[in-house]
Amino acid sequence: MRRRSGTTVPHTQTRCAVYTRKSSDEGLEQDFNSLDAQRESAEAFIASQKAEGWICLPTRFDDGGFTGGNLERPAVQQLLADIEAGLIDCVVVYKVDRLSRSLMDFARMMAAFDEHGVSFVSVTQQFNTTHSMGRLTLNILLSFAQFEREIISERTRDKIAAAKRKGMWGGGKPILGYDIERRSGGNRLVINEFEAERVRRIFDLYLECASIMQTLRRLDSLGWTNKAWTTKAGKAMGGNRFDKSTLFHLLTNVAYLGKVTHKGDIYDGQHDAIIDQTIFEQVGTMLKANRTVEGRGDRNQYGALLKGIIRCKACNCAMIHHYAAKQTKSGAERRYRYYVCTHAQKRGWGECPCPSLPAPDVEKFVIDQIRALGRDDAILADSVKRAQERLRERADELDANRDALADRLEQHRGELRALVDSGADRNGSASRAAELRDEIGRNMTEMRRLNTRIESIRSRMLDEDELAGALEAFDPMWERLTTAERERLVQLLIWRVEYDAASESVSVTFHGLEDASEEEATCTA
Numbered sequence: 001m002r003r004r005s006g007t008t009v010p011h012t013q014t015r016c017a018v019y020t021r022k023s024s025d026e027g028l029e030q031d032f033n034s035l036d037a038q039r040e041s042a043e044a045f046i047a048s049q050k051a052e053g054w055i056c057l058p059t060r061f062d063d064g065g066f067t068g069g070n071l072e073r074p075a076v077q078q079l080l081a082d083i084e085a086g087l088i089d090c091v092v093v094y095k096v097d098r099l100s101r102s103l104m105d106f107a108r109m110m111a112a113f114d115e116h117g118v119s120f121v122s123v124t125q126q127f128n129t130t131h132s133m134g135r136l137t138l139n140i141l142l143s144f145a146q147f148e149r150e151i152i153s154e155r156t157r158d159k160i161a162a163a164k165r166k167g168m169w170g171g172g173k174p175i176l177g178y179d180i181e182r183r184s185g186g187n188r189l190v191i192n193e194f195e196a197e198r199v200r201r202i203f204d205l206y207l208e209c210a211s212i213m214q215t216l217r218r219l220d221s222l223g224w225t226n227k228a229w230t231t232k233a234g235k236a237m238g239g240n241r242f243d244k245s246t247l248f249h250l251l252t253n254v255a256y257l258g259k260v261t262h263k264g265d266i267y268d269g270q271h272d273a274i275i276d277q278t279i280f281e282q283v284g285t286m287l288k289a290n291r292t293v294e295g296r297g298d299r300n301q302y303g304a305l306l307k308g309i310i311r312c313k314a315c316n317c318a319m320i321h322h323y324a325a326k327q328t329k330s331g332a333e334r335r336y337r338y339y340v341c342t343h344a345q346k347r348g349w350g351e352c353p354c355p356s357l358p359a360p361d362v363e364k365f366v367i368d369q370i371r372a373l374g375r376d377d378a379i380l381a382d383s384v385k386r387a388q389e390r391l392r393e394r395a396d397e398l399d400a401n402r403d404a405l406a407d408r409l410e411q412h413r414g415e416l417r418a419l420v421d422s423g424a425d426r427n428g429s430a431s432r433a434a435e436l437r438d439e440i441g442r443n444m445t446e447m448r449r450l451n452t453r454i455e456s457i458r459s460r461m462l463d464e465d466e467l468a469g470a471l472e473a474f475d476p477m478w479e480r481l482t483t484a485e486r487e488r489l490v491q492l493l494i495w496r497v498e499y500d501a502a503s504e505s506v507s508v509t510f511h512g513l514e515d516a517s518e519e520e521a522t523c524t525a
Contacts, residue, residue: 014054014119016090017061018042019079021098025065035062038094045123046092057088059433068101071108080109081440083116085413090119164262167269173238175255176227177274189255189271196274198224199256203279206251210286212244213348219247226250243346251283305363305490306339306497313500314353315343321359339499354501362506366490366497367478369508395454402450409443412436 020038027033039060046056059082061075071077076099082088091113093099099120100106113120169189174180177199178189202219209215219242226246228239242250257280258273259266304321312319319339328334337359344355416436478486496509 012053014049014052014089015057015087016046016054016092016121017057017059017079017082017088018046018092019061019063019075019099020094021063021066021068021073021075023065023067028064033064035064038098041094041123042092045121054090068097068099069105070102071100071105077441078437080112081437081444082416083112083118084444085416085440086116087417088118090121092121092123094123096122096125161262164260164265165267167260167267167271169260169269169271174227174229175253176250177256178271189269191272191274195227199250199274202247202250203275203283206283207279207286211290212247212287216242216244216247217348245346248287251287254280256280304337304339304359305487306359306366306494307487309491309494310339310362310497310499312341312343312352312354313498314502315341315351317341317343319357319499320345322356352501354499357499362497362499365506366494366508370490370493398450398454402447402454405443405447405450409440409447412440412443416440 018039020035020042022028022034028035039062043056046054061079063073063075066073066075079088079091083091091099096106100109110120112118169180169187177192177196179192181188181190202215202224205218206212206215209218225239225241229237231237240246254261254266255269255271256273256275257277258269258271260269261267306319307321308318310319311317319341321337322340323335323337325333325335338356339359339362340356341352341354344352349355416433419433419436478489493510494508496507498507498509499505500507
């Protein structure tokens with residue numbers, strides 16, 4: 001209560017939420033840890049403002065083991081959800097950098113605070129964010145916090161580089177053949193004899209088979225998998241079947257020579273080798289000889305028009321461009337181009353009902369579909385009309401879902417607000433308050449997803465004249481284009497090409513028509 005001109009008036013309550021954070025999880029298991037110390041200081045400060053109507057909310061917003069460099073923190077997300085629900089008037093922290101060490105993230109949070117009329121207080125750094133000088137002071141503090149975070153990052157990178165130069169294991173996923181020995185001076189790789197023998201046998205198998213795919217089939221017949229391990233949290237990881245990339249990584253990993261790498265440099269490691277240098281070099285030579293494509297920049301040197309847009313329907317995966325070279329009787333080299341299912345490429349030809357398609361045939365079929373659509377005004381108008389109808393229906397459906405979600409969100413916020421205002425969240429209904437907060441967080445995430453999806457659909461509402469103009473220019477322009485230009489034009493017009501081995505048909509879907517019923521036609525390929 002406060003007296004003014006002889007009249008007693010009630011003082012408005014200021015509901016204060018205390019946020020605490022610690023970057024590492026070290027020491028959090030103690031009865032009184034850093035988070036508790038931060039909260040104790042904040043509670044004492046709030047108590048000193050009791051005469052001003054400040055009260056401390058019982059809900060804890062603690063992020064133990066989370067960096068301040070981003071907002072991917074559960075307590076921060078819960079804090080923002082409660083602010084949006086109108087449950088908080090003031091956020092109190094021990095120091096500014098406990099809330100964020102990123103100037104950009106902090107600016108976003110300050111905007112959210114201002115939008116909902118929430119003030120911000122740092123116990124050890126006195127300033128008032130309602131004045132320009134206070135905001136300047138706050139930005140200066142945040143700049144130094146971000147600078148400190150970047151300095152720590154640089155020191156960490158330097159420490160990792162120094163450790164690598166000394167041959168120490170730098171961390172990451174365990175690899176087959178080794179276990180990780182955790183010790184105070186740094187973790188170390190130690191040989192797992194059972195797995196090490198298996199690694200040696202895999203190298204021998206590749207030298208026997210002289211083929212990644214044949215080696216994969218042998219590994220499958222033996223039932224061998226890659227490294228399986230359990231995380232600190234008790235979650236089982238790894239133990240999957242080998243595929244082409246994981247097997248290639250194993251056969252080229254210099255860790256099996258007792259070495260470590262860092263940014264392309266190789267150093268002698270502190271762990272023992274599993275593979276002999278001679279065997280490793282033989283495998284490397286054979287891998288290099290068996291490679292058919294050298295370098296990322298040459299992968300589309302033969303003008304694969306459907307690169308990145310053709311898919312195998314049976315395996316629900318992409319098809320990539322390959323070629324085979326044969327010599328003719330005259331001694332000239334002739335190349336045969338194909339689109340190959342990536343699942344078949346990784347797991348073997350027997351895994352897909354139709355692992356490859358002749359590239360020239362399917363490309364000609366797609367080009368003919370583009371020409372046909374551009375020449376027939378009736379088909380074009382009908383396709384655009386059906387696409388627009390489907391897009392509108394989908395957008396209306398999502399709008400209805402968003403409206404229903406907004407109603408649920410407001411209902412949950414109202415219930416949570418009533419619990420907090422009545423103090424029921426402290427008297428036996430804490431679990432319900434927690435459920436409501438979780439539900440509000442999920443609803444907000446879903447609302448953002450729906451907004452993004454609706455915006456995407458609205459942006460794809462194409463104009464018939466716009467598409468018709470592009471298709472009319474296609475025929476006279478096609479023959480004059482370079483290979484690279486043809487590829488680019490097809491990529492701009494076509495959204496997806498899908499081969500269905502079951503019906504031996506190819507479906508072509510144009511950009512903007514992807515939600516319309518797709519026209520399927522049989523390709524003679």
